[in-house]
Amino acid sequence: MKAKYPIIPRNFVEMIKGLVAILAATGANLREATVADLQAILQGQETEGDEDRVLGALYRGKHVAFRKAQAERYTRFHDALGDALNLFHKDPSVLKQLEELKWKRDRKSKVPSLPAEGGAEPPK
Numbered sequence: 001m002k003a004k005y006p007i008i009p010r011n012f013v014e015m016i017k018g019l020v021a022i023l024a025a026t027g028a029n030l031r032e033a034t035v036a037d038l039q040a041i042l043q044g045q046e047t048e049g050d051e052d053r054v055l056g057a058l059y060r061g062k063h064v065a066f067r068k069a070q071a072e073r074y075t076r077f078h079d080a081l082g083d084a085l086n087l088f089h090k091d092p093s094v095l096k097q098l099e100e101l102k103w104k105r106d107r108k109s110k111v112p113s114l115p116a117e118g119g120a121e122p123p124k
Contacts, residue, residue, distance in 0.1 A: 013049070016042045 009015065020038045023030070033041070081101055088094040 013042065013045055016045065 023035050
C-alpha cells in the first residue's frame with residue numbers, strides 16, 4: 001500500500017521564510033514552534049530539497065539512458081528472433097519454442113513508446 005502524504009505547496013520554503021520574518025519582526029511567540037524551530041525546519045527543507053532535486057535529475061538522466069539502451073537491446077533481440085524463425089521455419093518443434101518468445105499483444109495493450117531523440121524504431 002502506498003503511503004499517503006499531504007500535498008505541499010510549491011512555495012513552501014517561501015511560506016516558512018515569511019512566517020519566520022513576521023515572527024522575528026513582531027517578537028511574537030507561538031505555542032507550536034519557536035522562531036528557532038521554524039528556522040531549523042527551513043534549513044532541513046532547503047537541504048533535503050536540494051538533495052532531492054539532484055537525485056531526481058540523476059535518476060531522470062539514468063532512466064532515459066536505460067530506456068534508450070533497452071530499446072536498442074530489444075530491437076537486436078527482435079531481429080535475432082526473426083532470423084531464428086526464418087532459420088527453423090521447417091522444424092516444427094523448434095519453431096513452436098521460438099513462437100513462445102514472441103511478444104503477444106492483445107487489443108488493449110499499447111506499443112511502448114521509445115525515447116524521442118536517437119531511439120530505435122519500435123519493432124513491427
